[in-house]
Amino acid sequence: MTIxxxxxxxxxxxxxxAAGLGAIGATVYVTGRTTRSEQSEYRRPETIEETADLVTxxxxxxxxxxxDHLERDQxxxxxxxxxxxxxxxxxxxxxxxxxxxxxxxxxxxWEHDLDDGMRMLRLAIDTHIITxxxxxxxxxxxxxxxxxxxxxxxxxxxxxNYRVSFFYDLVKSSVLRxxxxxxxxxxxxxxxxxxxxxxxxxxxxxxxxxxxxxxxxREAITSEPHFAISExxxxxxxxxxxxxxxxxxxxxxxxxxxxxxLAQVYGFTDVDGSRPDAWRYLVEVQDPGKPADTTGYR
Numbered sequence: 001m002t003i004x005x006x007x008x009x010x011x012x013x014x015x016x017x018a019a020g021l022g023a024i025g026a027t028v029y030v031t032g033r034t035t036r037s038e039q040s041e042y043r044r045p046e047t048i049e050e051t052a053d054l055v056t057x058x059x060x061x062x063x064x065x066x067x068d069h070l071e072r073d074q075x076x077x078x079x080x081x082x083x084x085x086x087x088x089x090x091x092x093x094x095x096x097x098x099x100x101x102x103x104x105x106x107x108x109x110w111e112h113d114l115d116d117g118m119r120m121l122r123l124a125i126d127t128h129i130i131t132x133x134x135x136x137x138x139x140x141x142x143x144x145x146x147x148x149x150x151x152x153x154x155x156x157x158x159x160x161n162y163r164v165s166f167f168y169d170l171v172k173s174s175v176l177r178x179x180x181x182x183x184x185x186x187x188x189x190x191x192x193x194x195x196x197x198x199x200x201x202x203x204x205x206x207x208x209x210x211x212x213x214x215x216x217x218r219e220a221i222t223s224e225p226h227f228a229i230s231e232x233x234x235x236x237x238x239x240x241x242x243x244x245x246x247x248x249x250x251x252x253x254x255x256x257x258x259x260x261x262l263a264q265v266y267g268f269t270d271v272d273g274s275r276p277d278a279w280r281y282l283v284e285v286q287d288p289g290k291p292a293d294t295t296g297y298r
Contacts, residue, residue, distance in 0.1 A: 013150055103120055132182060
């Protein structure tokens with residue numbers, strides 16, 4: 001049985017990944033700050049218990065643990081608990097983020113709220129470093145471990161495209177580099193580290209932004225035609241599950257991957273049976289200003 005830790009699994013991609021691992025029978029520790037009795041600064045309704053229930057209903061075992069991944073003692077105790085209860089860790093997914101309410105798309109560095117920007121760096125970069133620091137010794141105890149660093153954008157895309165906000169750009173590019181750096185240290189020790197990005201994700205926040213639900217998301221295409229390329233959180237969850245089940249996953253060590261790109265390799269689909277390839281679509285259709293047309297892209 002696969003033992004996994006999805007750090008930052010309260011909602012969005014983390015929730016989709018946790019459920020995807022549950023679907024292949026994994027035991028998944030799901031962490032976050034919001035529980036049924038306590039909310040984080042997000043003030044969102046989603047909880048880690050809900051995510052754990054999704055894992056269990058999918059066929060695995062979901063174990064919710066409230067953790068603030070900036071608090072070293074809490075992360076250390078989390079890993080010690082996994083060691084006590086399971087004696088191993090096969091998969092670490094670093095999905096901690098928490099910056100949606102902290103960056104301003106329309107403000108340059110010198111006008112951006114500095115406290116918000118620095119807080120975002122701590123939430124999205126320091127948390128990943130702290131979690132890997134404590135979790136990697138357990139993951140390396142057995143050969144074949146997998147680390148997935150979740151970000152937004154592929155290495156190729158982010159290398160030549162400014163991601164609209166100084167702080168957002170820095171965060172997402174830093175996580176890409178963290179995956180690469182870990183691959184150099186993990187590869188010789190029998191483990192694999194990759195960066196993974198979803199495409200245009202239909203997270204809870206994104207659906208609310210457009211006033212739709214997962215069932216009615218196509219209605220948002222009227223106001224944003226390119227939303228037609230969007231994908232559900234289940235899609236990136238299936239991408240991680242495919243990596244976990246691939247005995248040759250070490251071939252990906254150090255690489256920047258996307259849900260759409262991996263779907264072409266492994267053959268999985270989104271919940272509607274399609275295979276959206278958002279990052280190719282962005283480069284070839286959306287960024288050049290062409291009319292929205294997903295033909296050949298999903």
